[in-house]
Amino acid sequence: MCMLWFALLSLMGCASKQTINESVTSVESRAEKEACSHATYVKTDRYTLANTSPLIEQREPMAAIVHMRFAQDVSTVGQAIRELLEGSGYRLVMGENRVEMQDQILLTQQLPAVHQELGPVSLLDALTILGGRAWQVQVDHVYRLVWFQTTEVAHQVTDRVMSE
Numbered sequence: 001m002c003m004l005w006f007a008l009l010s011l012m013g014c015a016s017k018q019t020i021n022e023s024v025t026s027v028e029s030r031a032e033k034e035a036c037s038h039a040t041y042v043k044t045d046r047y048t049l050a051n052t053s054p055l056i057e058q059r060e061p062m063a064a065i066v067h068m069r070f071a072q073d074v075s076t077v078g079q080a081i082r083e084l085l086e087g088s089g090y091r092l093v094m095g096e097n098r099v100e101m102q103d104q105i106l107l108t109q110q111l112p113a114v115h116q117e118l119g120p121v122s123l124l125d126a127l128t129i130l131g132g133r134a135w136q137v138q139v140d141h142v143y144r145l146v147w148f149q150t151t152e153v154a155h156q157v158t159d160r161v162m163s164e
Contacts, residue, residue, distance in 0.1 A: 061089055062139060066126050067119030070111065077130055078107030080115065081146075084126055090144045106135055106148050 040053040057064040094103040127137045135148040
């Protein structure tokens with residue numbers, strides 16, 4: 001009798017394990033089917049799904065991660081900004097509707113030694129670092145233009161210094 005009871009319990013245990021394994025398999029199959037049916041994934045082989053949606057850097061170039069070490073001949077902030085923007089699709093503009101003297105103040109500043117190497121940071125953050133606290137990066141995404149504008153705090157300090 002004891003042997004019959006033990007055999008019965010063993011069979012029940014095996015049956016429950018089999019049910020669990022079948023459930024896991026069916027959940028995995030459902031997840032794979034859902035992923036495959038979603039438009040942003042393509043099944044490239046038996047076990048691989050490839051994401052076909054564009055990378056964030058491709059959709060938003062200013063979010064691209066950069067790691068830059070400037071050459072020794074890059075000695076001003078303006079040179080560093082131009083080198084940083086190379087290959088990004090954006091370009092630095094000056095003058096336009098602003099006082100060109102303001103542009104020259106930033107762009108002719110010596111590049112601090114601590115800024116000789118930047119990153120890994122986003123392109124926008126790298127530009128913000130190079131500009132410093134007194135300058136705010138402005139971006140025109142339509143024409144892919146970048147310029148710097150002084151912040152209100154910088155205006156107040158400049159006005160106070162000029163009045164003395």
